[in-house]
Amino acid sequence: MTDHDAPHDDASPDEDRRQSGDAWRESDATLRSDGGEPSEARRASSELRSDGGAAGADDVALDPWGSSTVADYRKLFDQFGIDVFDDILPGVPNPHYLMRRSVIFGHRDYDRVASAMRAGDDFAALSGFMPTGDPHIGHKMVFDEIIWHQQQGGDAYGLIADLEAHAARDLSWAEIDEHTRSYVLSLLALGFDPEAGELYRQSTNREVQDLAFELGVEANFSELQAIYDFDGETDVSHMQSVVTQMADILYPQLDEPKPTVIPVGPDQDPHMRLVRDLAARMRFFGVTEAYASFEATATERPLLRQAYNARTDYADNPDRPRCVEAAGWLRRTRPDPSEARESAIEKLENAGREPIRPRTRIFDRRATEEAFDALIQAVDGDKRVYDEHVDAFDLDQEAAEELARQVELDNGGYGFLPPSSIYHRFMTGLTGGKMSSSIPASHISLLDDPEDGYDKVKSATTGGRSTAEEQREKGGKADECPVYELYAYLLSGDDDEFATEVYEECVGGERLCGGCKEQAAELMAAFLEEHQEKRAEWEDKLDELDIELESDRRRD
Numbered sequence: 001m002t003d004h005d006a007p008h009d010d011a012s013p014d015e016d017r018r019q020s021g022d023a024w025r026e027s028d029a030t031l032r033s034d035g036g037e038p039s040e041a042r043r044a045s046s047e048l049r050s051d052g053g054a055a056g057a058d059d060v061a062l063d064p065w066g067s068s069t070v071a072d073y074r075k076l077f078d079q080f081g082i083d084v085f086d087d088i089l090p091g092v093p094n095p096h097y098l099m100r101r102s103v104i105f106g107h108r109d110y111d112r113v114a115s116a117m118r119a120g121d122d123f124a125a126l127s128g129f130m131p132t133g134d135p136h137i138g139h140k141m142v143f144d145e146i147i148w149h150q151q152q153g154g155d156a157y158g159l160i161a162d163l164e165a166h167a168a169r170d171l172s173w174a175e176i177d178e179h180t181r182s183y184v185l186s187l188l189a190l191g192f193d194p195e196a197g198e199l200y201r202q203s204t205n206r207e208v209q210d211l212a213f214e215l216g217v218e219a220n221f222s223e224l225q226a227i228y229d230f231d232g233e234t235d236v237s238h239m240q241s242v243v244t245q246m247a248d249i250l251y252p253q254l255d256e257p258k259p260t261v262i263p264v265g266p267d268q269d270p271h272m273r274l275v276r277d278l279a280a281r282m283r284f285f286g287v288t289e290a291y292a293s294f295e296a297t298a299t300e301r302p303l304l305r306q307a308y309n310a311r312t313d314y315a316d317n318p319d320r321p322r323c324v325e326a327a328g329w330l331r332r333t334r335p336d337p338s339e340a341r342e343s344a345i346e347k348l349e350n351a352g353r354e355p356i357r358p359r360t361r362i363f364d365r366r367a368t369e370e371a372f373d374a375l376i377q378a379v380d381g382d383k384r385v386y387d388e389h390v391d392a393f394d395l396d397q398e399a400a401e402e403l404a405r406q407v408e409l410d411n412g413g414y415g416f417l418p419p420s421s422i423y424h425r426f427m428t429g430l431t432g433g434k435m436s437s438s439i440p441a442s443h444i445s446l447l448d449d450p451e452d453g454y455d456k457v458k459s460a461t462t463g464g465r466s467t468a469e470e471q472r473e474k475g476g477k478a479d480e481c482p483v484y485e486l487y488a489y490l491l492s493g494d495d496d497e498f499a500t501e502v503y504e505e506c507v508g509g510e511r512l513c514g515g516c517k518e519q520a521a522e523l524m525a526a527f528l529e530e531h532q533e534k535r536a537e538w539e540d541k542l543d544e545l546d547i548e549l550e551s552d553r554r555r556d
């Protein structure tokens, strides 16, 4: 997708293209889909299943509604194609402390958002919360991420996933209303600006539901089954909550396409894979690189490119290398047998004397006839028009993408950009193990009494040694310490120096757990106190907001 190898051309006038004898014209049927390549979502989910048994299902289990554990974050990169956040950190202006401290460890396509930030272009950030309980310090990370993007100039959205909570978690509307209020208050107390951004709940957002319906046309049951393990027992509303989330994620782009980041935990990644696919499927046109009239797969394309680049080695007339000549060259120079090589050779042979020549292909996915005609008109320079695609010889991929999107927008399409995501680490529970809302001592709710917060920190497990003496000698294990996590994820705030100091004092043996926990507990109590004061200030102003706090659906 990011392969922007501009198809270059030596621009020799190409009469073969103008012969309308279409000898090498191939059926357009294969162009309707992405050349038979499996979709991003399906590919990843089949990898998950094929590895699930062997590697121990619990190493990486990404289940949006189950308990997600991630024993080894590196696997997320290899198995699911999440990218390492640190690699793009230098390109993020004024990065958030969660980014600087690698708490945000992974992303999909975040560079799209970072470059919009660098260029001062529009971008958006959106995340959603199931109102199933009280907001806690894990949610705070996501609240902060949304707010930070808002402060960097992005359009910010916070949504309450009440339909999902009702469908997937069986919560009553009365419970949902109570928690909705609480999530909204914490988001505001942490700095979300409701005038500049938007807060909504799924159940009352008509546009989201309409979009969900449209997206549902592009997704079928087998696909949801493959991605989420749904089966015959899964209820229809649960499935509907999936397309609703897809619509949430694309909602910021309804007015116009813009880079959008979805800050979430890695358990939500299956949703990201699906939505990125759906966003592409909604597009009127697709753009690919091609070398002849036939369609090639992603693994064949590099071979065709090599063959084209080597044309002076084999072509009678290097200004017009023929497909069949390229086939012979591939056969001679790349003896390693691979499926891609065999199929590329076969396609080249079938194309016979058609010249091999790089081009940018814009194909019709779901455009109207008018939109396709408009596209043909809009392509400048050398082009060749087929039933369901146009080959452009003077446009690079990026320019073609832009042109196709513009034609789509002018003709009533959405023109969605694939949404990006960033992933943060799950916090370790204060009692060791998972932080879980069903174990109160394992987590700190944003509504906890400051004193309870203090006590929970004081009784947390640590990465300390069994005796003070041993600790002084060997140092503590800050990397395995839930208390250190509290410092890094929350208590140090923007103060990197303080976070580093705690870390170094700990591993250097200068810091002992008793005092360290005392300091953390005090900071936690102070944070909770301040947070709850701000929540109280917002209480009075809640009525002025657009978001409905009492659901019409209540029957109590």
Ligand code: TRP
Binding pocket: 064, 126, 127, 128, 129, 130, 159, 161, 164, 244, 245, 248, 249, 262, 264, 268
């Ligand atoms: N499924 C999310 C959760 O379990 C909530 C959610 C709904 C969401 N819509 C979203 C998250 C859009 C991110 C973006 O918490």
Ligand code: SF4
Binding pocket: 462, 463, 464, 476, 477, 478, 481, 482, 483, 484, 502, 506, 507, 511, 512, 513, 514, 516, 517
């Ligand atoms: Fe954890 Fe602090 Fe003890 Fe180090 S000194 S192990 S950071 S509690």
